[in-house]
Amino acid sequence: EPEVTQTPSHQVTQMGQEVILRCVPISNHLYFYWYRQILGQKVEFLVSFYNNEISEKSEIFDDQFSVERPDGSNFTLKIRSTKLEDSAMYFCASSPPQSYGYTFGSGTRLTVV
Amino acid sequence: AQKVTQAQTEISVVEKEDVTLDCVYETRDTTYYLFWYKQPPSGELVFLIRRNSFDEQNEISGRYSWNFQKSTSSFNFTITASQVVDSAVYFCALSPGNRDDKIIFGKGTRLHILP
Numbered sequence: 532e533p534e535v536t537q538t539p540s541h542q543v544t545q546m547g548q549e550v551i552l553r554c555v556p557i558s559n560h561l562y563f564y565w566y567r568q569i570l571g572q573k574v575e576f577l578v579s580f581y582n583n584e585i586s587e588k589s590e591i592f593d594d595q596f597s598v599e600r601p602d603g604s605n606f607t608l609k610i611r612s613t614k615l616e617d618s619a620m621y622f623c624a625s626s627p628p629q630s631y632g633y634t635f636g637s638g639t640r641l642t643v644v
Numbered sequence: 645a646q647k648v649t650q651a652q653t654e655i656s657v658v659e660k661e662d663v664t665l666d667c668v669y670e671t672r673d674t675t676y677y678l679f680w681y682k683q684p685p686s687g688e689l690v691f692l693i694r695r696n697s698f699d700e701q702n703e704i705s706g707r708y709s710w711n712f713q714k715s716t717s718s719f720n721f722t723i724t725a726s727q728v729v730d731s732a733v734y735f736c737a738l739s740p741g742n743r744d745d746k747i748i749f750g751k752g753t754r755l756h757i758l759p
Binding site for chain 1: 681687688689691694735737739745746747748749750751752
């Protein structure tokens with residue numbers, strides 16, 4: 532069964548550094564998403580992306596964050612100048628154009644120290 | 645506004661007991677989807693079920709069953725004959741009817757199955 536692949540599974544970074552979280556969506560999917568889950572809390576929507584542009588973003592997704600689809604397969608989330616409170620699990624998801632098939636990746640656990 | 649409420653923060657039951665996880669949702673959309681996800685200690689989100697708002701039939705899958713009641717805006721999840729491997733956090737979630745829309749999660753219910 533096709534999967535959404537996220538790398539790395541765990542990343543540790545120092546406060547103030549930039550990180551890039553990587554995702555490879557399912558190949559025929561056209562809608563892409565990032566979600567965040569702070570430890571012990573609920574999963575929260577960050578941003579959706581379609582046709583090479585952001586279609587919706589939440590209040591969490593401020594200027595510190597950006598997304599990009601640099602080539603035909605990857606979908607990345609960049610966090611600039613990381614803060615301690617950015618420590619969380621980040622989930623990528625994708626869905627296809629013609630039917631409902633939302634699929635989540637297994638997540639990247641980001642730890643900011 | 646759209647919202648999902650899981651009033652039970654944490655539940656503990658002894659193995660083989662049945663357990664029901666409650667979910668109440670709010671939406672003004674006439675078309676929407678409801679979901680349940682399981683999050684084991686390893687952290688990934690495991691998809692359990694998706695239900696279209698027009699399909700109010702209850703569903704059974706092995707030891708799992710779901711009770712969708714539009715009249716009370718509830719989508720409850722029952723595990724029959726619980727097992728230790730069922731221990732996890734369970735999230736109920738809601739998405740508007742458009743396929744590209746975000747999913748709104750509840751806060752989750754942490755389920756402990758005691759041997």
